[in-house]
Amino acid sequence: xxxxxxxxxxxxxxxxxxxxxxxxxxxxxxxxxxxxxxxxxxxxxxxxxxxxxxxxxxxxxxxxxxxxxxxxxxxxxxxxxxxxxxxxxxxxxxxxxxxxxxxxxxxxxxxxxxxxxxxxxxxxxxxxxxxxxxxxxxxxxxxxxxxxxxxxxxxxxxxxxxxxxxxxxxxxxxxxxxxxxxxxxxxxxxxxxxxxxxxxxxxxxxxxxxxxxxxxxxxxxxxxxxxxxxxxxxxxxxxxxxxxxxxxxxxx
Amino acid sequence: xxxxxxxxxxxxxxxxxxxxxxxxxxxxxxxxxxxxxxxxxxxxxxxxxxxxxxxxxxxxxxxxxxxxxxxxxxxxxxxxxxxxxxxxxxxxxxxxxxxxxxxxxxxxxxxxxxxxxxxxxxxxxxxxxxxxxxxxxxxxxxxxxxxxxxxxxxxxxxxxxxxxxxxxxxxxxxxxxxxxxxxxxxxxxxxxxxxxxxxxxxxxxxxxxxxxxxxxxxxxxxxxxxxxxxxxxxxxxxxxxxxxxxxxxxxxxxxxxxxxxxxxxxxxxxxxxxxxxxxxxxxxxxxxxxxxxxxxxxxxxxxxxxxxxxxxxxxxxxxxxxxxxxxxx
Numbered sequence: 001x002x003x004x005x006x007x008x009x010x011x012x013x014x015x016x017x018x019x020x021x022x023x024x025x026x027x028x029x030x031x032x033x034x035x036x037x038x039x040x041x042x043x044x045x046x047x048x049x050x051x052x053x054x055x056x057x058x059x060x061x062x063x064x065x066x067x068x069x070x071x072x073x074x075x076x077x078x079x080x081x082x083x084x085x086x087x088x089x090x091x092x093x094x095x096x097x098x099x100x101x102x103x104x105x106x107x108x109x110x111x112x113x114x115x116x117x118x119x120x121x122x123x124x125x126x127x128x129x130x131x132x133x134x135x136x137x138x139x140x141x142x143x144x145x146x147x148x149x150x151x152x153x154x155x156x157x158x159x160x161x162x163x164x165x166x167x168x169x170x171x172x173x174x175x176x177x178x179x180x181x182x183x184x185x186x187x188x189x190x191x192x193x194x195x196x197x198x199x200x201x202x203x204x205x206x207x208x209x210x211x212x213x214x215x216x217x218x219x220x221x222x223x224x225x226x227x228x229x230x231x232x233x234x235x236x237x238x239x240x241x242x243x244x245x246x247x248x249x250x251x252x
Numbered sequence: 253x254x255x256x257x258x259x260x261x262x263x264x265x266x267x268x269x270x271x272x273x274x275x276x277x278x279x280x281x282x283x284x285x286x287x288x289x290x291x292x293x294x295x296x297x298x299x300x301x302x303x304x305x306x307x308x309x310x311x312x313x314x315x316x317x318x319x320x321x322x323x324x325x326x327x328x329x330x331x332x333x334x335x336x337x338x339x340x341x342x343x344x345x346x347x348x349x350x351x352x353x354x355x356x357x358x359x360x361x362x363x364x365x366x367x368x369x370x371x372x373x374x375x376x377x378x379x380x381x382x383x384x385x386x387x388x389x390x391x392x393x394x395x396x397x398x399x400x401x402x403x404x405x406x407x408x409x410x411x412x413x414x415x416x417x418x419x420x421x422x423x424x425x426x427x428x429x430x431x432x433x434x435x436x437x438x439x440x441x442x443x444x445x446x447x448x449x450x451x452x453x454x455x456x457x458x459x460x461x462x463x464x465x466x467x468x469x470x471x472x473x474x475x476x477x478x479x480x481x482x483x484x485x486x487x488x489x490x491x492x493x494x495x496x497x498x499x500x501x502x503x504x505x506x507x508x509x510x511x512x513x514x515x516x517x518x519x520x521x522x523x524x525x526x527x528x529x530x531x532x533x534x535x536x537x538x539x540x541x542x543x544x545x546x547x548x549x550x551x552x553x554x555x556x557x558x559x560x561x562x563x564x565x566x567x568x569x570x571x572x573x574x575x576x577x578x579x580x581x
Contacts (some may be wrong), residue, residue, distance in 0.1 A: 149562070
């Protein structure tokens with residue numbers, strides 16, 4: 001048997017694993033796999049990485065929050081701190097989302113979702129009412145993280161808005177409960193009206209993030225998202241968006 | 253009886269109708285968003301309340317804007333253009349430079365147009381003002397405003413700036429899982445810039461290190477008149493300590509905290525530093541609970557009119573080559 005032929009059994013196993021991972025990574029898609037999704041796209045199931053040449057977000061907010069890790073949720077759940085980044089609307093110059101899994105004897109595989117038009121001058125991707133739970137973000141260029149307009153630092157996460165001045169408001173887009181909840185707060189104060197004390201954040205008219213990549217635990221896009229030239233690939237080894245970005249390659 | 257109007261009456265009806273239309277359009281609310289110089293549910297839509305109060309925003313704080321122009325005036329805390337934050341109670345810390353350094357050539361940053369707001373203080377020698385956190389507790393904080401704070405390109409060689417916020421610095425109740433948000437540029441970053449004013453609510457013990465020559469250049473005659481030795485001068489003025497010609501000055505000192513005697517002299521000397529001063533900052537340790545930026549024109553409500561307008565807002569905070577992390581602990 002040729003050692004260069006297709007290893008069908010291994011490929012079927014890898015494909016099965018890959019589809020399983022993909023299902024875990026992209027838990028819900030509100031419509032069919034076209035380039036335009038609406039109304040809800042949810043990505044979860046732990047650690048993924050992302051990258052983009054540019055994210056230009058209007059009505060942006062970044063607040064500390066907690067998420068319950070899915071693996072532990074069934075056993076009571078561990079809560080992990082994250083930086084929740086929310087945008088009323090955002091455009092992106094290329095987008096990459098990936099997850100690397102170790103699959104026993106098969107080794108590591110990467111599920112990678114990419115979108116873009118290969119034009120570094122255009123922000124061809126759009127999304128509305130998006131939330132990303134980030135543990136690490138790197139803006140590897142100048143101006144890097146550029147907060148424009150009215151910027152505020154130190155607000156309680158419950159006070160951050162991603163759509164100010166226009167009703168209906170996103171109800172507490174950062175998700176930190178205002179009233180005492182034993183999963184979120186060490187104690188109750190102010191008659192149980194904790195109002196986000198101890199969870200802090202940043203609010204800005206516009207956040208412009210350049211050459212950006214990082215680790216994302218989960219993401220949710222409630223509004224319409226347009227992903228031109230969407231590709232979903234199953235790749236051998238570690239071919240994560242983060243690894244590529246660290247080597248200087250960003251999607252566009 | 254005929255109901256037909258004469259030509260003259262028809263003209264009168266039409267002219268009256270047009271006049272009413274014009275008058276009503278003038279009286280009708282503008283399509284533009286209303287100014288929010290009072291607390292406004294459109295811009296602070298979420299509760300920040302206290303049980304027992306009918307005001308769902310009882311625990312919001314009022315923070316006045318810095319007026320435009322080269323003077324130390326701020327907007328009125330009662331009816332001026334103000335911000336209405338619900339403060340997390342988490343202490344943010346900005347550090348940069350060599351905290352105990354003596355070099356005056358290692359300049360971390362340049363600040364322009366710095367002022368302190370001590371017009372209606374009610375704590376800390378009546379130079380600070382009391383601000384309440386989202387749920388419980390309060391702090392005596394000092395409001396400083398400046399045009400821009402620009403870190404030097406070589407700052408990383410002796411102390412790159414770091415912004416951090418640890419949840420456990422907030423008084424109880426606080427987060428179930430203690431965590432730290434850290435924003436770390438590789439090197440320089442910029443706060444403010446053309447058209448933008450930045451305000452900070454800092455603790456009185458926060459400090460900035462400035463070259464001693466900045467003090468003597470500003471107030472040489474007063475210092476000579478005081479007849480103090482250089483060491484005594486530094487001990488009096490550099491209230492957070494000094495090393496060589498690097499003078500660490502607490503923000504409460506910069507705000508003009510004087511309690512009599514030599515301190516009044518200090519107030520006189522330092523009033524120039526906090527009245528639009530432009531100078532080098534060698535190092536900083538700023539503990540703050542709120543930072544906000546607004547248009548130079550303080551009549552423009554930041555919730556409605558961000559610096560530069562909503563369509564193409566001006567740069568307020570630029571953090572090149574920056575890593576942001578959230579970690580437990």
